Amino acid sequence: MSEMILEMRNITKEFPGVKALDDVNLKIKKGEIHALCGENGAGKSTLMKVLSGVYPYGSYSGDIYFKGEECQFKDIKQSEELGIVIIHQELALIPYLSIAENIFLGNEQERNGVIDWNSTIIKTRELLDKVGLHESPNTLVTNIGVGKQQLVEIAKALSKEVSLLILDEPTASLNEDDSENLLNLLLEFKKQGMTAIIISHKLNEISKVADSITILRDGKTIETLDMKKDQITEDRIIKGMVGRDLTHRYPERKPKIGDKILEIKNWNVYHPLHQDRKVIDDVNLHIRKGEIVGIAGLMGAGRTELAMSVFGKSYGKKITGQIFMKNREVKMDDVSQAIDQGLAYVSEDRKGNGLILMEDIKKNITLASLNKLSNKSVINESKEILAAESYRKKLRIKTPSIFQKAGNLSGGNQQKIVLSKWIMSEPDVLILDEPTRGIDVGAKYEIYTIIDELAKEGKGILMISSELPEILGMCDRVYVMCEGRITGEVSRKEATQENLMKYMTQSKVRG
Structure with a gap:
């Protein structure tokens, strides 16, 4: 596995007023999974856009060698023809096309200038089998979850005979189960000889799958680590990323919790399109001044739907229930009313x-x-x-x-x-929906500090997160949701990952 499949030498890329990449060097061995780490703004995505031709030859300085040949890609199509395929953090699927149509969009299976639908469906089934996605090729992308959409993106990459797969934050929008499945899929591809570059802020995931790690900071290469030879810990990676030791992942909480500031009673919400489908089922919760309250749950549990429906009925139909601010019932029939009543919502x-x-x-x-x-x-x-x-x-x-x-x-x-x-x-109350999604550990700490300061000022914070360590590290109390219902309420002292997971997988209310 010593043969180099890719070398990027002395890559420099400038934007007006900013040097995004400064003499960066990267070497990737054939058949390995190579992780690219760094804070937001370190230059990871920019480097991959240079490699894949998003930023064409001539817009940067430096050299790219792939399989021993110098490459001067004018566009992304040229890099894909050589088997370099990038899956960006923001999925590029068209919701109202089918899985098959999305996979072969721009790469249509045709015969005599006419799309061969029979061949398209057969090849789609083969690709879906490879990625372990059990869906009909005719299913519309809008009707499958984000985790499955990520697998469609990978199937699309495989349809282009990929030899170097680049994944930019592939698990940022996935729950723990979907993330685990995706990482296992990457390890399976590695057994089959595929080379991959993974950009991720989730250091535990990198430790699981990566053979080597290159760390970027401020647009420069800091070091490349071999997972087998070097003594690598998360703290070592973090120090390389941020340039200093990060002794605490979360600020120390010394909460001063006051009176109830928000209370939601008997809250019910139906799906905006399928109005016989109940999405939020009889939810009751409250937040006090100075308190950070978490909402944990698997993807599809209804956390975002709850938050948006409360914030000026931004989501859902046939919404019923009561909202109280400072023990006074209020109406929040639109976003403007919600803001006027002292509520704010930071979207995921x-x-x-x-x-x-x-x-x-x-x-x-x-x-x-x-x-x-x-x-x-x-x-x-x-x-x-x-x-x-x-x-x-x-x-x-x-x-x-x-x-x-x-x-x-x-x-x-x-x-x-x-x-x-x-x-x-x-606002009096801030709803924070996945406030640190896709953010590096250094920036996360800064966001956590801001949240803690807001709570100290007496704000009520409702924090939705798919990262259980984040919930445990930040929250004074946690509600757990499953299938649109609150299945548990756990104090900070009682909260453990095992305890929360138990409630996240039971659809009946604890009682």
């Missing part, structure tokens, strides 16, 4: 629902609070700039200017913009 999908990526940081931060910055519907630009600049400093958003487009920032800094937006609206 920051790029789709949390930010306007093409707008600058300033506009994104002030978006939910324009009434505070305007007079007779005219925005005071000076106030807007001062407010945005204040939150940039307060939350330590790494950017040369608040006029930078939000889409140009790393995931951790984008998340800080979303938090800034909702903190500026001065």
Whole structure:
């Protein structure tokens, strides 16, 4: 396994005002799983976009050798023709096309200029068998979960006769079971001789599957570690990523918990399209001032649906139940009402629902609070700039200017913009849905610190997370959901991964 399948030499890539990659070197052995680690903004995704032709030859300096031949890819199609296939963090499937149509989109099976549907279906079944997905090729992608969609993406890559598979945060949106299945699939591909590069912030997953690890920091190669030869621990990787020891993963909680600030009673929600399907079933919960309350559950348990339905009925139909803020019943029939009543919701999908990526940081931060910055519907630009600049400093958003487009920032800094937006609206309660998804360990600690500071200010925090260590490390109390119901309520002292998993897999309410 000593033969090098890929060498990237002295790769430098610049954007206006930013050097994203600075003389980076990467070597990948044939048949290995090679992990690429680094903080958000370290240059991992940029390096892979250079490799795959997303950033074409001429837009960077340096050399790429694949299977011993120098490559100068003009576009992604050229790299795919050689068997280099990248699966991006944001899945690129079309929801209302079938699995078969998605797999062969742009690579249609045709005969005499006409799509051969029989061949398409047969080959799709073969590919689905390889990835262990038991679905009909005719199933619409919109009707399968995120974990299965990730497998469709891998099947699509296999249809292109892949020899180097690049996966950018492949488990970021998956629950523990789906993540485990995906990692096992990668190990199976490795046995078959496939080479893979995996970008991930989940160090336990990297430790499980990787043969070697290259660490990037600030656009530079720090070191490459051999998992068999080197003494590698998570702390060693973290130190390489952030440039310092990270002794605590979570801030020390010294909560001062006060009176009830939010209470939800007998909350029921039906699916927006299938209105005979109950998604949230008789949920009751409460949050106190200064308290961080977690919601744990497997994917599909109804956590996001609950949060969105409470936040101005952003999700669902035939919603019934009561909401109390500070012991007073309130109406939240739309998002505007929810904000006025002191509620904020940080979406799990920051790029789709949390930010306007093409707008600058300033506009994104002030978006939910324009009434505070305007007079007779005219925005005071000076106030807007001062407010945005204040939150940039307060939350330590790494950017040369608040006029930078939000889409140009790393995931951790984008998340800080979303938090800034909702903190500026001065809520009493913040609902945080997967607040650290796709964020590196250094940026995670900064987000945790912000959450802890908000709780110290007397805010109520409702925190949804698929990472059980995060729930255990941050929350004062935890509700567990399964199939749309609350199946358990656990204090911080009682909370263990085993205890939470027990409630996450039982559909009947504890009693």
